[in-house]
Amino acid sequence: MSRIFYSKPSYSPVSPQPHSRHHLIIADASGAARAAKLQAACAGPNTVLLIAPADARLPEAELREPRELADRLSALIAQLPAGTSCYLFGRESFIWPAAIRLQDLGTARSQIHVERCGPMVRDVLCIHCKTRMHDVTDTLVCCDGCDLLLWNYDHFSRRHGAYMGFQVNAEQADDTPVAEALSS
Amino acid sequence: MLQLNPVQTFRDDFTYRNSPSAIQRFPFPFPQDEYRYSVNIEPHNGGPAGSVYEHWFDIDEHYLSEIRERAIVLKQDPARCQVRPHMRLAAWDTLEMLMEHFSQDYPEHFTLIRQGNDWMWINRPLEIEQRFRFGDDDSLPLAPFEYITRQAQGDWAMLDQRDGDLFMDGGIITGPADWSLDFDLGMSFKEWHGPVPLAHELGVFDRALKYLCNIQVDRPARRLNWTISINPLMDQSPENYHAWGASRATITPDNVARKVHLRVELQGLHRLPRSHALLFPIRTYLISLQDLVSQPGWGKRLRRVLMTLPPELVDYKGLTRYIGTIIDWLEPWDRDD
Structure with missing residues (x-):
């Protein structure tokens, strides 16, 4: 997925703000x-x-x-x-x-x-059973709660501090992409 | 006088049906023979008698069915209704706006009697007669936003306005077209539209946000949005995608006319007077292809729109597996005569 998701944060290095009390x-x-x-x-x-x-x-x-x-x-x-x-x-x-x-x-x-900061990992929130997976490194993750194979979707909730995970093969069981390492 | 159907279902056996008059008043959303991305927001000043635009908040024959469907979803998943704490005033604004307009526009079904802050609300179809004190949460059996929107068709969101932006800070979302209130709660306008392709790059959301932030009290706006549903599935939620997703792989030339439904959202935007938040009703209408083609020109128009829909939107709207079957089935309505 190459397109930009506007909920996904982008970062630049933080520096001290002058004139702060x-x-x-x-x-x-x-x-x-x-x-x-x-x-x-x-x-x-x-x-x-x-x-x-x-x-x-x-x-x-x-x-x-x-x-x-x-x-x-x-x-x-x-x-x-x-x-x-x-x-x-x-x-x-x-x-x-x-x-x-x-x-x-x-x-x-x-x-x-x-x-x-830190390693390229995400928290993923399973939208189906609300279980949270920590330190996810790939585009696919198996849910610890409901066992479904989740797509690690580029939609980010700042309130949850997590990306949305939804079942990747819900429409057709054998239609599953290959997991890849997260690049951002 | 508006006649309400007995309860039909949006799940399991899917007994939902449109009467001939519901088909005629269906808000068909395509102004031209070609798909075009546009902001398409216009003033919501009313419309022809009997049309879905006549009143601020449309009630139709499916009222009882939608109220029951909402109750089923909330029982399974109470997180479908959430209001952030700072939206308490907006919640009372919402209750007032709905009670006022329902009772003015559908007096045979709803009555509101006010004496100062002592109010009485009568909802005849649901056999409710409730006395309460306006502004006093404890005087109602549920929090005010949930109380009134459980008696209203369509989903409802409350958008807080601050720093020139809008925030999804409350709602009751039991019939979404693939978005989750629990996940999106608290997001800014562009964040909750994050997954929508193409529109960001076209500047659609910048223009829309500017328009929405300028909406004034008593000058509401509206737009139509559309997608496709398999079955009249009101709760097309990400939460339950694991349960309904497989239906997208079931469409054949034999069942396409019955199972495929055009799903149209009449989205309203109303400034709430006390809180200055926006109330955002999302009123969903569902029509099967076989009913849709009974109206002159609709079959041809839908086919041409689908044929010109950009691939990114075919994917986003979840049409990939069956859009070809729809286009093929609609071909007889797209012949020059």
């Missing part, structure tokens, strides 16, 4: 290195939230569990000054739900900067 840097394990680089480049005050075990490159980071993220973001956004720039580094399944959470808390889209 504060920088809020949020990363998962795969985004830690990029977060450390951005923090080093930030002139002003900053806060680093690491949703991962401790990382030597981010010695001052606040460490949190994934399940704590939503509440912690709402407390932080209430405390930090208006005009705070937010940077998100990590897997798509991590950065986008966090970005949606920030928007729901009143942060403007223009103040949120995301960068995908």
